[in-house]
Amino acid sequence: MAHPSTKIIPPLTDELDIVIPTIRNLDFLEQWRPFFEHYHLIIVQDGDPTKKIRVPDGFDYELYNRNDVNKILGPKASCISFKDSACRCFGFLVSKKKYIFTIDDDCFVAKDPTGKEINALAQHITNLLTPSTPDFFNTLYDPYRDGADFVRGYPFSLREGVPTAISHGLWLNIPDYDAPTQLVKPRERNTSSNRYVDAVMTIPKRTLFPMCGMNLGFNRELIGPAMYFGLMGDGQPIGRYDDMWAGWCCKVICDHLGLGVKTGLPYLWHSKASNPFVNLKKEYKGIYWQEDIIPFFQAVVLPKECTTVQKCYIELSKQVKEKLGPMDNYFETLADAMVTWIEAWDEINAQPKAGSQPTTPPLKKEKSEEPKPK
Numbered sequence: 001m002a003h004p005s006t007k008i009i010p011p012l013t014d015e016l017d018i019v020i021p022t023i024r025n026l027d028f029l030e031q032w033r034p035f036f037e038h039y040h041l042i043i044v045q046d047g048d049p050t051k052k053i054r055v056p057d058g059f060d061y062e063l064y065n066r067n068d069v070n071k072i073l074g075p076k077a078s079c080i081s082f083k084d085s086a087c088r089c090f091g092f093l094v095s096k097k098k099y100i101f102t103i104d105d106d107c108f109v110a111k112d113p114t115g116k117e118i119n120a121l122a123q124h125i126t127n128l129l130t131p132s133t134p135d136f137f138n139t140l141y142d143p144y145r146d147g148a149d150f151v152r153g154y155p156f157s158l159r160e161g162v163p164t165a166i167s168h169g170l171w172l173n174i175p176d177y178d179a180p181t182q183l184v185k186p187r188e189r190n191t192s193s194n195r196y197v198d199a200v201m202t203i204p205k206r207t208l209f210p211m212c213g214m215n216l217g218f219n220r221e222l223i224g225p226a227m228y229f230g231l232m233g234d235g236q237p238i239g240r241y242d243d244m245w246a247g248w249c250c251k252v253i254c255d256h257l258g259l260g261v262k263t264g265l266p267y268l269w270h271s272k273a274s275n276p277f278v279n280l281k282k283e284y285k286g287i288y289w290q291e292d293i294i295p296f297f298q299a300v301v302l303p304k305e306c307t308t309v310q311k312c313y314i315e316l317s318k319q320v321k322e323k324l325g326p327m328d329n330y331f332e333t334l335a336d337a338m339v340t341w342i343e344a345w346d347e348i349n350a351q352p353k354a355g356s357q358p359t360t361p362p363l364k365k366e367k368s369e370e371p372k373p374k
């Protein structure tokens with residue numbers, strides 16, 4: 001019997017791109033096929049551009065390697081990381097869609113406690129299409145879910161909520177721990193019987209959170225320009241803080257612009273535990289620096305003239321340079337890269353003038369063969 005999801009066309013098929021960073025392979029897509037096959041993929045191939053990455057048959061996709069990044073962005077390619085999952089933000093840059101779902105290539109379909117396969121993409125879409133409640137915490141969690149509502153004492157003036165910019169999903173099996181935690185808890189596994197929490201909640205205003213990029217949805221039109229994953233990996237003093245940096249920048253901008261961030265469902269199954277010793281080498285400066293980075297973001301005030309994400313982000317880059325630059329000149333370089341990113345974003349996503357040529361087609365569109373009948 002056809003998978004239930006293939007009987008109906010899922011929502012947002014023409015308004016959402018799935019962005020996948022990969023330095024390995026895309027075999028994991030076979031398991032997601034019933035949920036992903038109607039959507040367009042943007043694959044960002046990291047590492048050796050001469051390596052051929054095979055896309056399983058039947059997917060509509062664009063694939064970009066480092067040569068493509070350099071060709072498309074020219075000197076601005078310097079802001080796109082190499083040899084780090086941070087490269088995924090190039091996919092956010094070149095997408096033409098309103099929504100993005102990004103997933104790692106070692107993430108698979110999880111099952112809920114009843115044993116039912118979780119359509120993570122559908123849950124992210126639901127999270128993104130329903131409002132958030134950052135201004136007042138609802139103790140029954142997401143009031144817009146079936147079977148929930150605002151509890152007694154929740155101000156009626158706030159029940160309309162605010163637009164949701166980000167949907168942050170979670171992980172069964174291998175949790176997204178930092179290296180020190182991974183080292184002391186090498187066998188810790190989240191299973192649907194012991195760690196499945198059936199909740200979606202809005203992260204309250206003026207509260208930061210550690211955004212993980214492996215199971216993440218966002219509204220590109222609301223917050224896309226702030227989804228820069230920083231300078232990580234090759235040639236950089238830090239790695240595995242790509243998504244954290246993006247999340248901290250996004251959250252202060254969402255708070256300033258009155259947008260919401262949700263976390264919780266959906267879960268996916270994270271299969272690979274990356275090497276904790278390698279991770280420690282990548283992360284250790286971040287573990288030390290974040291004791292100053294977090295107070296910086298907690299104290300960020302954006303002027304009321306910052307009415308767009310780009311203006312907020314440029315202002316943030318100035319404050320990063322001024323206040324974090326003295327800690328390490330990496331932050332001066334990062335602040336410059338934040339400006340380069342916005343320049344690249346505005347160049348690639350320049351709105352066509354009314355009546356001008358149709359929007360530029362995807363920069364590198366390909367389609368794999370039709371899937372062979374089983």
Ligand SMILES: O=c1ccn([C@@H]2O[C@H](COP(=O)(O)OP(=O)(O)O[C@H]3OC[C@H](O)[C@H](O)[C@H]3O)[C@@H](O)[C@H]2O)c(=O)[nH]1
Nearest residue numbers: 021022023024046083084085104105213214240243274
């Ligand atoms: O140099 C690289 C390394 C990896 N990738 C791709 O990024 C995805 C995550 O890689 P991996 O699963 O090996 O790392 P994790 O430790 O599980 O990932 C967490 O930490 C790093 C990131 O923030 C990530 O989002 C977190 O989940 C995967 O698709 C690799 O193929 C790469 O492109 N370049």
Ligand SMILES: [Mn+2]
Nearest residue numbers: 104106272274
């Ligand atoms: Mn992983």
